[in-house]
Amino acid sequence: MVGKLVLETTFLVDLERESHRGGDGPAHRFLESRAEDRLCITVTTAGELAAGVSEAERSGWERLIAGLEVLEIDLDVCWEYGRAFQYLKANGLLIGTNDLWIGAGALARSLPLVTRNVRHFQRVPGLSVIGYAGEHPG
16 A cells, blocks of 8 residues: 655655665665655755755755655644644653654644654654654654
8 A cells, every 4th residue: 555654854864874875774775665655755854954955065955855745834734733832842842843843744644754763753642653763862
């Protein structure tokens, strides 16, 4: 069955690093195992990736996100952000603002989020999180 997945920033950073080392690693193996799935990123992830490159490297950034569906921020995403923020704050579990927007983007569309920071994103209530590598503290 073909599914749709939201890739978190760490996944794409790891994928790019693995590509520079010959293309073998957990991110590449994950993609191979989910070859039929449609891949998405949020606008927040696109922005985080753009922040990591110089203007001269724009073509590399565009190549990295080419073929990925970019999920916009709409009112449903804003609502999920607000709900998750309130819960996380009340419970002393806040995560970074960008990560919360990324999680809200996946949550608003009922899509799983692919990350290496599983425990970090599992704080967001209702968010389906898929790990692809060994757990790293979020």
